[in-house]
Amino acid sequence: MALYTRVSGSVGVITLQNPPVNALSAAVRQGIVDMMDRALSEPEVKSVVICGQNGKFCGGADIKEFGTNMSGPALIPLIDRIESAAKPVVAAIEGIALGGGLELALGCHYRIAHSKAKLGLPEVSLGLLPGAGGTQRLPRLISIPAALELITTGRHVTAAEALQLGIVDKVTDRNTLDEAVKFALSVAGKSLDLHRISTNPCPHPPDVDAVFETAMQRVRQRARGALAPVACVQAVRAAATLPYAHGMERERELFKGLFTSGQARALQYYFFAQRAVGRWSTPGGARWDTSKPRPVRRAAVIGLGTMGRGITVALAQAGLSVVAVETNEKQLTEAKQGVSDMLERGARRRGVPPALDKVIYSHKIQAVADVDLVIEAVFEDMELKKAIFQQLSALCKPGTFLCTNTSGLDIDELAAQTQNPELVVGMHFFAPAHVMKLLEVVYGQKSSPQAVATAMQIGSKIGKVSVAVGNCRGFVGNRILKPYLEQAFFLLEEGATPELVDKVLEEFGFAMGVFRMSDLSGLDVGWRVRKAIGLVAPEALTGPYARVREGHRYSPLGDLLCEQVRFGQKTGRGWYQYDKPGGRVAKPDPWLHRFLEEYRAQHGLVARRIDHQEVLDRCLYALINEGFRILEDGIAAGPEDIDVIYVLGYGWPQHRGGPMFYAGMVGLNKVLERLEHYHQVHPDVPNLQPCSLLRKLVASGSPPINKWREVIKKPHSQL
Numbered sequence: 001m002a003l004y005t006r007v008s009g010s011v012g013v014i015t016l017q018n019p020p021v022n023a024l025s026a027a028v029r030q031g032i033v034d035m036m037d038r039a040l041s042e043p044e045v046k047s048v049v050i051c052g053q054n055g056k057f058c059g060g061a062d063i064k065e066f067g068t069n070m071s072g073p074a075l076i077p078l079i080d081r082i083e084s085a086a087k088p089v090v091a092a093i094e095g096i097a098l099g100g101g102l103e104l105a106l107g108c109h110y111r112i113a114h115s116k117a118k119l120g121l122p123e124v125s126l127g128l129l130p131g132a133g134g135t136q137r138l139p140r141l142i143s144i145p146a147a148l149e150l151i152t153t154g155r156h157v158t159a160a161e162a163l164q165l166g167i168v169d170k171v172t173d174r175n176t177l178d179e180a181v182k183f184a185l186s187v188a189g190k191s192l193d194l195h196r197i198s199t200n201p202c203p204h205p206p207d208v209d210a211v212f213e214t215a216m217q218r219v220r221q222r223a224r225g226a227l228a229p230v231a232c233v234q235a236v237r238a239a240a241t242l243p244y245a246h247g248m249e250r251e252r253e254l255f256k257g258l259f260t261s262g263q264a265r266a267l268q269y270y271f272f273a274q275r276a277v278g279r280w281s282t283p284g285g286a287r288w289d290t291s292k293p294r295p296v297r298r299a300a301v302i303g304l305g306t307m308g309r310g311i312t313v314a315l316a317q318a319g320l321s322v323v324a325v326e327t328n329e330k331q332l333t334e335a336k337q338g339v340s341d342m343l344e345r346g347a348r349r350r351g352v353p354p355a356l357d358k359v360i361y362s363h364k365i366q367a368v369a370d371v372d373l374v375i376e377a378v379f380e381d382m383e384l385k386k387a388i389f390q391q392l393s394a395l396c397k398p399g400t401f402l403c404t405n406t407s408g409l410d411i412d413e414l415a416a417q418t419q420n421p422e423l424v425v426g427m428h429f430f431a432p433a434h435v436m437k438l439l440e441v442v443y444g445q446k447s448s449p450q451a452v453a454t455a456m457q458i459g460s461k462i463g464k465v466s467v468a469v470g471n472c473r474g475f476v477g478n479r480i481l482k483p484y485l486e487q488a489f490f491l492l493e494e495g496a497t498p499e500l501v502d503k504v505l506e507e508f509g510f511a512m513g514v515f516r517m518s519d520l521s522g523l524d525v526g527w528r529v530r531k532a533i534g535l536v537a538p539e540a541l542t543g544p545y546a547r548v549r550e551g552h553r554y555s556p557l558g559d560l561l562c563e564q565v566r567f568g569q570k571t572g573r574g575w576y577q578y579d580k581p582g583g584r585v586a587k588p589d590p591w592l593h594r595f596l597e598e599y600r601a602q603h604g605l606v607a608r609r610i611d612h613q614e615v616l617d618r619c620l621y622a623l624i625n626e627g628f629r630i631l632e633d634g635i636a637a638g639p640e641d642i643d644v645i646y647v648l649g650y651g652w653p654q655h656r657g658g659p660m661f662y663a664g665m666v667g668l669n670k671v672l673e674r675l676e677h678y679h680q681v682h683p684d685v686p687n688l689q690p691c692s693l694l695r696k697l698v699a700s701g702s703p704p705i706n707k708w709r710e711v712i713k714k715p716h717s718q719l
């Protein structure tokens with residue numbers, strides 16, 4: 001919808017109306033066409049202003065329409081009509097001008113932006129490219145290199161940067177519409193020739209070919225198989241080499257190719273999945289819209305190791321006062337320096353003063369007595385954590401929320417150490433805690449809806465995407481990681497190498513293959529957990545039962561490497577070798593290849609050639625199968641929760657949507673058939689036995705992913 005008013009006698013104002021972001025739905029597009037006709041036909045009207053309702057100009061095309069038969073006027077001719085208008089059209093940009101919203105503004109003759117506005121062409125993050133002239137007009141307006149950078153990254157720029165780049169003509173702190181109307185009055189009747197961007201030549205940097213080659217190399221390196229960034233470079237290249245009309249044909253062709261691609265569907269699914277996880281619910285009936293969080297002004301962090309320091313920085317940067325406690329004096333001194341350095345670096349990057357005064361340090365746990373929320377981040381040892389929860393429960397003021405950063409220990413067992421288990425939830429951060437966007441908020445059996453709501457709110461306050469999950473070993477992320485890692489180990493036993501497995505997974509799009517990731521996070525992390533649950537008794541590492549645990553196949557490969565202090569990057573040796581401890585560049589290690597050969601010989605295993613498809617199928621389908629078990633157990637409310645966790649926390653490629661979305665894309669019947677096949681070959685690996693929820697979904701005709709929750713809800717299978 002669009003509203004039309006006339007102000008100051010001669011200015012026609014068109015207001016886009018489609019809350020919450022005035023997306024260019026069919027109705028809005030029709031409204032713009034009708035109102036433009038009106039403004040251009042009214043003789044009293046000498047100039048036009050386009051603005052958006054509710055302090056937002058426009059969030060672009062309506063993404064919700066993408067999956068439907070799109071109706072209404074097309075956007076390209078609509079924008080061309082504005083640009084070719086005989087009367088000046090001014091865009092009054094408040095809040096946001098993104099995607100098709102900025103393209104609409106680029107069709108106007110002038111752009112006035114409020115100082116707080118954000119502008120950009122983020123289509124690439126939806127697996128698309130600016131498909132309404134953005135790839136042809138923006139380079140003509142701000143130069144090819146600047147346009148290439150904005151379009152291939154999709155980043156939002158501030159109004160100040162937009163002015164400096166030449167995207168907008170003026171920035172104001174005042175009422176943007178008033179300023180735009182004043183401006184429109186001032187340009188009425190003036191020539192618009194220079195302000196019809198598409199008619200202007202596209203300025204060529206002297207080394208234009210080199211600019212495009214460099215850009216293409218950069219996006220290919222970063223893209224890891226994503227199609228859209230590459231197509232963005234190709235489209236802007238058309239602006240440099242073709243007249244506008246032909247450039248637009250090229251843009252349309254490239255856009256069409258992306259629009260129908262699986263990657264675009266995956267990225268659009270992921271866009272809405274990130275928003276869906278905010279609408280959390282628990283099997284106990286607690287929900288995002290009925291559970292009121294309690295305000296948290298002062299927080300505390302117990303234990304200032306790597307994670308504790310990152311969490312302290314994240315809280316302080318978000319404006320919370322933090323009491324940071326470390327009982328070990330030496331560690332406390334180092335932590336003070338570490339936290340200050342991180343706060344200063346972060347402040348420099350964001351151009352704000354460092355929040356050093358937000359943190360007070362103490363070596364006494366009593367210092368947290370009057371905070372509103374405590375996050376325990378000590379060593380991953382249950383007995384140590386239990387003792388701390390007993391202390392906290394005794395000394396904190398009534399109502400203080402007690403949270404733990406454990407990456408997989410039992411929340412209920414910790415809650416049982418306190419007088420108020422309803423105040424206990426898990427807040428599982430990912431390293432580095434002040435950088436990684438993901439937060440798993442883990443509710444226990446007794447966690448109150450208010451405790452969950454408060455932890456979720458803290459998560460979004462500190463800029464995290466928080467996902468509410470149930471309590472089980474490893475929660476969602478690490479629980480799913482186990483069968484994925486297990487298959488990778490088994491593939492090594494059967495003849496693969498870490499290089500082969502990692503190559504396949506990185507070609508699929510993972511930022512890092514499973515073995516390089518294991519070396520980065522440290523093999524000893526998982527080893528300590530396996531030791532704690534009795535899987536790694538020294539006598540169990542050799543002999544006839546070395547590869548069996550609780551009657552199932554087990555691979556002690558990781559344990560054997562840890563016995564040799566091959567913890568990965570931190571010791572300079574792991575699945576790969578590194579120049580030195582802490583080295584980052586992984587190189588194949590002949591020692592490890594010899595070790596694998598000896599290991600196979602020792603256990604009577606014969607190496608065989610393993611093809612890429614088998615690596616992919618076994619690693620990914622085992623992971624996905626565990627995802628279905630998690631949905632069946634109600635540990636995650638929906639597939640979106642698992643997908644967001646895996647993309648943000650475990651490097652699953654965003655352009656593949658997430659493991660559960662990928663399963664839907666591949667076809668649930670195919671996933672089921674492959675799991676049945678591999679379980680037949682490996683009957684001693686229960687993680688390959690297809691989950692009954694997967695069978696149920698296939699039996700119900702493999703419904704689309706947005707229908708899975710309905711099937712999950714039906715407790716008793718018809719099968």
Ligand SMILES: C[C@H](O)[C@H](C)C(=O)SCCNC(=O)CCNC(=O)[C@H](O)C(C)(C)COP(=O)([O-])OP(=O)([O-])OC[C@H]1O[C@@H](n2cnc3c(N)ncnc32)[C@H](O)[C@@H]1OP(=O)([O-])[O-]
Nearest residue numbers: 021023059060061062063064098099100122130131132275
């Ligand atoms: C031809 C043309 O070239 C092409 C093809 C295109 O133009 S493609 C489209 C290009 N545009 C974009 O990529 C911008 C996408 N949006 C955003 O980046 C953000 O939304 C935001 C604008 C910066 C606001 O962030 P927010 O944090 O304040 O709120 P929110 O929770 O995110 O959003 C609030 C609510 O608005 C919904 N929403 C936001 N943008 C939308 C859009 N473009 N279409 C439909 N719904 C949208 C969102 O799902 C949520 O709904 P619900 O969950 O409440 O039901």
